[in-house]
Amino acid sequence: xxxxxEIITILTLDFIFIFFGLIAFxxxxxxxxxxxxxxxxxxxYKLEKQSFLVSTIIKYIFIVKLxxxxxxxxxxxxxxxxITGAMCGAGVVNSVSFGSSMFFYKILNLYIFGFWLVLxxxxxxxxxxxxxxxxxxLYIFGFxxxxxxxxLEIDFFLSLDVSKLVSCCGTLFSAASKSSISFxxxxxxxxxxxxxxxxxxxxxxxxxLKNSIAILLGNISxxxxxxxxxxxxxxxxxxxxxxxxxxxxxxxxDYYYIGYVLYVTLYIGTFYGVSxxxxxxxxxxxxxxxxxxxxxxxxxxxxxxxxxxIVYFIKNGVWL
Amino acid sequence: MQNKINRFLLxxxxxxxxxxxxxxxxxxxxxxxxxxxxxxxLFISNSIKSELDxxxxxxxxxxxxxxxxxxxxxxxxxxxxxxxxxxGVKAVIPRVWGYYYFANAGVNFSxxxxxxxxxxxxxxxxxxxxxxxxxxxxxxxxxxxGVGVKKxxxxxxxxxxFNFVKPDGGLTKIKIDGVFKGDTKLESNDIILLTxxxxxxxFGMNKNEAVDFVVKVANPTEIPNIARxxxxxxxxxxxxxxxxxxxxxQNLFDYKSGLFLALFVISAFTFFMIIYDKASGISSDEKRxxxxxxxxxxxIDDILKEKFYEAFILSFASFVTALCLSLFxxxxxxxxxxxxxxxxxxxxxxxxxxxxAFDFQTNAIIFFLTVPIYIAATIIPSWRVASMDAxxxxx
Numbered sequence: 001x002x003x004x005x006e007i008i009t010i011l012t013l014d015f016i017f018i019f020f021g022l023i024a025f026x027x028x029x030x031x032x033x034x035x036x037x038x039x040x041x042x043x044x045y046k047l048e049k050q051s052f053l054v055s056t057i058i059k060y061i062f063i064v065k066l067x068x069x070x071x072x073x074x075x076x077x078x079x080x081x082x083i084t085g086a087m088c089g090a091g092v093v094n095s096v097s098f099g100s101s102m103f104f105y106k107i108l109n110l111y112i113f114g115f116w117l118v119l120x121x122x123x124x125x126x127x128x129x130x131x132x133x134x135x136x137x138l139y140i141f142g143f144x145x146x147x148x149x150x151x152l153e154i155d156f157f158l159s160l161d162v163s164k165l166v167s168c169c170g171t172l173f174s175a176a177s178k179s180s181i182s183f184x185x186x187x188x189x190x191x192x193x194x195x196x197x198x199x200x201x202x203x204x205x206x207x208x209l210k211n212s213i214a215i216l217l218g219n220i221s222x223x224x225x226x227x228x229x230x231x232x233x234x235x236x237x238x239x240x241x242x243x244x245x246x247x248x249x250x251x252x253x254d255y256y257y258i259g260y261v262l263y264v265t266l267y268i269g270t271f272y273g274v275s276x277x278x279x280x281x282x283x284x285x286x287x288x289x290x291x292x293x294x295x296x297x298x299x300x301x302x303x304x305x306x307x308x309x310i311v312y313f314i315k316n317g318v319w320l
Numbered sequence: 321m322q323n324k325i326n327r328f329l330l331x332x333x334x335x336x337x338x339x340x341x342x343x344x345x346x347x348x349x350x351x352x353x354x355x356x357x358x359x360x361x362l363f364i365s366n367s368i369k370s371e372l373d374x375x376x377x378x379x380x381x382x383x384x385x386x387x388x389x390x391x392x393x394x395x396x397x398x399x400x401x402x403x404x405x406x407x408g409v410k411a412v413i414p415r416v417w418g419y420y421y422f423a424n425a426g427v428n429f430s431x432x433x434x435x436x437x438x439x440x441x442x443x444x445x446x447x448x449x450x451x452x453x454x455x456x457x458x459x460x461x462x463x464x465x466g467v468g469v470k471k472x473x474x475x476x477x478x479x480x481x482f483n484f485v486k487p488d489g490g491l492t493k494i495k496i497d498g499v500f501k502g503d504t505k506l507e508s509n510d511i512i513l514l515t516x517x518x519x520x521x522x523f524g525m526n527k528n529e530a531v532d533f534v535v536k537v538a539n540p541t542e543i544p545n546i547a548r549x550x551x552x553x554x555x556x557x558x559x560x561x562x563x564x565x566x567x568x569x570q571n572l573f574d575y576k577s578g579l580f581l582a583l584f585v586i587s588a589f590t591f592f593m594i595i596y597d598k599a600s601g602i603s604s605d606e607k608r609x610x611x612x613x614x615x616x617x618x619x620i621d622d623i624l625k626e627k628f629y630e631a632f633i634l635s636f637a638s639f640v641t642a643l644c645l646s647l648f649x650x651x652x653x654x655x656x657x658x659x660x661x662x663x664x665x666x667x668x669x670x671x672x673x674x675x676x677a678f679d680f681q682t683n684a685i686i687f688f689l690t691v692p693i694y695i696a697a698t699i700i701p702s703w704r705v706a707s708m709d710a711x712x713x714x715x
Binding site for chain 1: 578620681682695696699
């Protein structure tokens with residue numbers, strides 16, 4: 001167990017999240033069980049008031065969680081200085097077996113909580129509050145995910161050991177590693193580039209046609225293909241090193257913190273895309289604002305990430 | 321999620337803070353003080369760490385000590401040759417140094433013995449050897465002292481010489497040849513520099529012994545390998561590399577500021593309770609205000625938003641004020657009182673300046689531990705206020 005200031009900070013905020021999350025959870029269960037907008041009973045009136053508390057709490061958790069997630073990555077990066085063998089956040093996160101699933105939950109929760117707020121916004125605008133039950137069901141699941149995330153995070157910090165030797169990203173992200181994704185290293189990396197641009201074109205097409213289903217599927221696959229192609233192909237151009245496949249090192253100063261820019265634009269782009277598409281389906285009208293934001297940020301991401309290989313090619317005249 | 325910031329609501333929040341001036345001033349004052357304390361501690365810790373990091377670059381690649389029964393004892397000089405025989409070792413420098421307790425002032429001096437013809441293991445010493453005439457130092461067996469030492473000696477009326485008491489009770493009188501200043505005061509304030517021959521005399525050490533060896537390695541990537549070879553060659557030695565030191569510094573400082581932070585978290589939660597209590601107790605005026613707002617058409621959401629703005633403005637203002645105050649306190653006033661937590665019990669407290677070290681990460685920590693906690697404390701009270709019924713409160 002390490003008692004660094006960063007870890008204490010994160011744990012303190014985790015504690016606050018759980019405390020308030022629990023209050024919201026209890027209220028959500030009550031609402032899901034006995035919400036009836038047509039009823040004029042005292043109980044329903046009380047629930048209506050309490051639903052505002054839940055939305056305030058969720059807003060709070062989401063607003064604090066967003067920068068805290070960046071801070072978590074930053075902390076993992078800093079811890080790599082004192083953990084033997086680790087050279088960036090990847091080594092630290094993967095020093096425990098559940099490191100990547102913790103990360104998965106963290107990202108998933110950002111999407112869920114963000115989407116909750118979108119749903120809430122639509123819900124409150126309508127007089128008959130059509131989404132109330134949905135959003136509280138969503139929160140009940142979201143809270144379970146949040147608990148899982150915090151549990152994993154605490155376990156993660158507890159099992160950090162300065163004297164234990166961990167792997168650096170160079171071995172974690174290579175064909176030699178035995179992880180579940182290592183098989184993709186045997187596939188020619190140029191296919192990932194094709195798929196990446198194909199998905200982007202698909203997104204663009206969906207955007208032009210304003211087709212909600214296409215945008216929804218496009219954005220979901222865009223998240224995954226972006227990260228995979230970043231590891232497999234684009235990352236190597238950021239590092240200008242054909243063997244370096246790390247999604248974490250680009251968050252460091254040596255690469256001008258470009259990773260933060262990339263991940264934040266990717267998050268905004270896909271988040272707006274997914275939630276806009278879902279809302280369009282639910283509302284049965286096109287949510288143009290969401291689509292525009294989504295397309296702008298996805299395009300920015302694609303432009304930045306494409307610039308790396310192109311600039312490399314112009315400078316050196318060869319591909320890596 | 322078109323939650324645009326409403327300028328009028330913001331305006332209303334600011335005015336609302338001023339309307340309840342006395343209550344908010346109290347909160348602002350206590351909160352600022354709390355953040356100030358926290359940020360000062362973290363700034364000092366950072367600053368000292370950055371100072372030590374610059375020292376670290378000067379430190380030897382490998383230090384070899386000899387252990388007997390778990391304690392460090394003197395090294396026989398005969399080992400130098402065998403260490404030199406290891407491939408990749410550029411130089412092996414035996415060091416003669418130690419602490420001399422000056423009972424009169426209750427302080428420890430760091431006594432360092434050097435020979436100018438040797439390859440120096442620290443830039444500071446080789447610079448000094450160039451600057452001061454080492455031959456003179458040798459001829460009239462004088463010494464060079466740090467600024468702090470000079471001051472302490474002067475207080476005991478040792479103007480230009482000092483009598484060292486040897487282990488056997490005899491005295492060694494040594495002239496002060498000069499005073500020097502180091503790049504970093506922390507390391508050079510308490511130093512006395514003299515010839516290693518004299519240092520051995522003061523400590524009562526054998527001629528063919530040294531306190532420890534410093535090993536210089538030509539290629540830094542070979543350091544771990546050479547360190548391992550030394551341990552195999554002499555199993556009784558403790559081999560410390562530069563990297564080991566760097567990691568242990570980091571751990572030590574993280575531990576010290578972590579410990580303080582753990583205490584801080586307790587006080588932050590106490591504060592949380594105070595805020596909660598303060599925000600829950602609403603005056604009848606405030607109640608009427610909410611009632612009127614609701615009557616003119618404000619929704620629960622609007623009042624919650626207004627309360628959130630209020631909490632954010634107040635806490636963020638405290639945060640910024642406290643940050644400015646502690647920057648001033650730490651880097652202009654040199655953090656009186658609080659600095660001692662980190663410098664420790666070393667009796668010759670070097671009066672050094674804290675170098676400016678300001679990083680994003682520390683500020684992020686301070687921010688996350690203060691502003692979100694404050695806002696969290698106001699969530700439930702604000703909701704209670706906001707969900708009151710208009711007719712009920714205006715009655």
